[in-house]
Amino acid sequence: MSANCPAAVVVLAAGEGTRMKSDLPKVLHEICGRSLIGHVLEAANALSPEQLVTVVGFQSDQVKEHLGAIAPQVRTAYQHEQNGTGHAVRIGLDELGGSVDGTVIVVCGDTPLLTGATLRQLAATHDGDGNAVTVLTAEVPDATGYGRIVREGANGAVTAIVEHKDATDAQRAIREINSGVFAFDGQLLADALGKVRKDNSQGEEYLTDVLGILREAGHRVGAAVAADHEEIAGINNRVQLAQARRTLNDRLLTDAMLAGVTVVDPASTWFDATVSYERDAIVHPGTQLQGATHLGKGAEVGPNTRLNDTTVGAGARVDNTVANSAEIGEQASVGPFAYLRPGTRLGVKSKAGTYVEMKNSTLGDGSKVPHLSYVGDATIGEHSNIGAASVFVNYDGEAKHHTTVGSHCRTGSDNMFVAPVTVGDGSYTAAGSVITKDVPAGALAVARGQQRNIEGWVARKRPGSAAAKAAEAASREPAGES
DSSP: OOTTSOSEEEEEEOOOOGGGOOSSOGGGOEETTEEHHHHHHHHHHTTOOSEEEEEEOTTHHHHHHHHHHHOTTOEEEEOSSOOOHHHHHHHHHHHTTSOOSSEEEEEETTOTTOOHHHHHHHHHHHHHHTOSEEEEEEEOSOOTTSOEEEEETTTTEEEEEEOGGGOOHHHHTOOEEEEEEEEEEHHHHHHHHTTOOOOSTTOOOOTTHHHHHHHHTTOOEEEEEOSOGGGGOOOOSHHHHHHHHHHHHHHHHHHHHHTTOEESOGGGOEEOTTOEEOTTOEEOTTOEEETTOEEOTTOEEOSSOEEESOEEOTTOEEOSEEEESOEEOTTOEEOSSEEEOTTOEEOTTOEEEEEEEEESOEEOTTOEEEEEEEEESEEEOTTOEEOTTOEEEOBOSSOBOOEEEOTTOEEOTTOEEESSEEEOTTOEEOTTOEEOSOBOTTOEEOOSOOOOOOTTHHHHHSTTSHHHHHHHHHHHSOTTOO
16 A cells, blocks of 8 residues: 555544534534535545545534535544544444554544645655554644653654643653544554553543554554644634634635735735635735635735635736625726625626626626616626616516616616516616616617606795795896806
8 A cells, every 4th residue: 555545544523522612513613614624634635545434423413414515425433422532443443344454544623734745744654664553743832731752762762642631740741742643554553442441531542552552562653743733733612713724824825925926914814725816816905715716817806805706807806895606707897895696797897896786697798887786687798888876676576587788788877677678789778767678779768757847846835944045046146147
């Protein structure tokens, strides 16, 4: 079995996570667009394991449903009672037939900063040194709460991992800790798990006891030290969740900047792990890019913008905007203060301007909805202009209906397009019109009441008012003067 392709990866995700103080299982809390366990599975998949199993327990149905959505190929094993990490791994191996021929990697489901590169390093060290077990360790500034790595001899061989609550004062002074991530020889692991005892302060089966069992049997026990101790950080409460989010976000922004993206203010900018981009994109302060959002070459986004599952074309400009599942064409202009809802597609050099909301609508190349308008369930052709304060009236109280506006149209301000309705190519509509009937190509549509002026109304109905006095003064002015 190749070091980079272990026989199996076992992910431990059965714990309740009581310190999170949440109805949501700990491993389902999210940072940077993925659940904690989603990040772990991403790292595990970098090894291309032959089998991958997750051990679930607390609220297992919810965890299994999530796994089915994000990683349907992953098998699950149920730990009825949380009797320790050794017991959990044994449950996982049972799902795989009891033992595995080859390397087995064990990881924790609450370590979202762990990378595939570090797991590959662990697997390579395990294979290269011929170890029965290799533990991933790290030197940390504060080891409180972690299992300590006990070494001896000139070569610093690992002799034991002692849990914090079971450690002596001298052992608690050690700063090298157990990450909870291991590489095992699968056959030796299965045999050793059957010998693990519960004579500890918690009365649990510790996976770490396997190291002593294998060492006493004459097998080699080794370690691989992680380059960055933050990678092995487990999440146990909301403070640690926020810290991990900040760390991961900094990683993502660093990767983006090194790839040619300008991030003006990293401290106020947030990327999901699934965001992609091309060079020379610019991201201004206060911007959140989520889901499968993609920034094209030279696109400029922000400030104060949130895009989710949205594609921004090359050279487009998006300012103070919220967009969800939208497509923004090349060199298009959006905002400020625009809202693009799912199904919105903006063509090349199009514009959805200030205080414009669009939903399930297509705006053709070069067309504009400049300001103060709602466009819902509509198709607008190329090089048309929608006047200010226009509303596409798409809902009759029972169903949604579609409006079509052709190419090279000019619609007036304060228009209502009552769907279903079609405005033909090259047509105009007058300001203040309520369009309820189809407009032929090249026609002018006027749909508004006839204006009527009632002379002297203010003097009769509002005598003595400021308006009446102003009108009286105006009537005394000679014609042509003001």
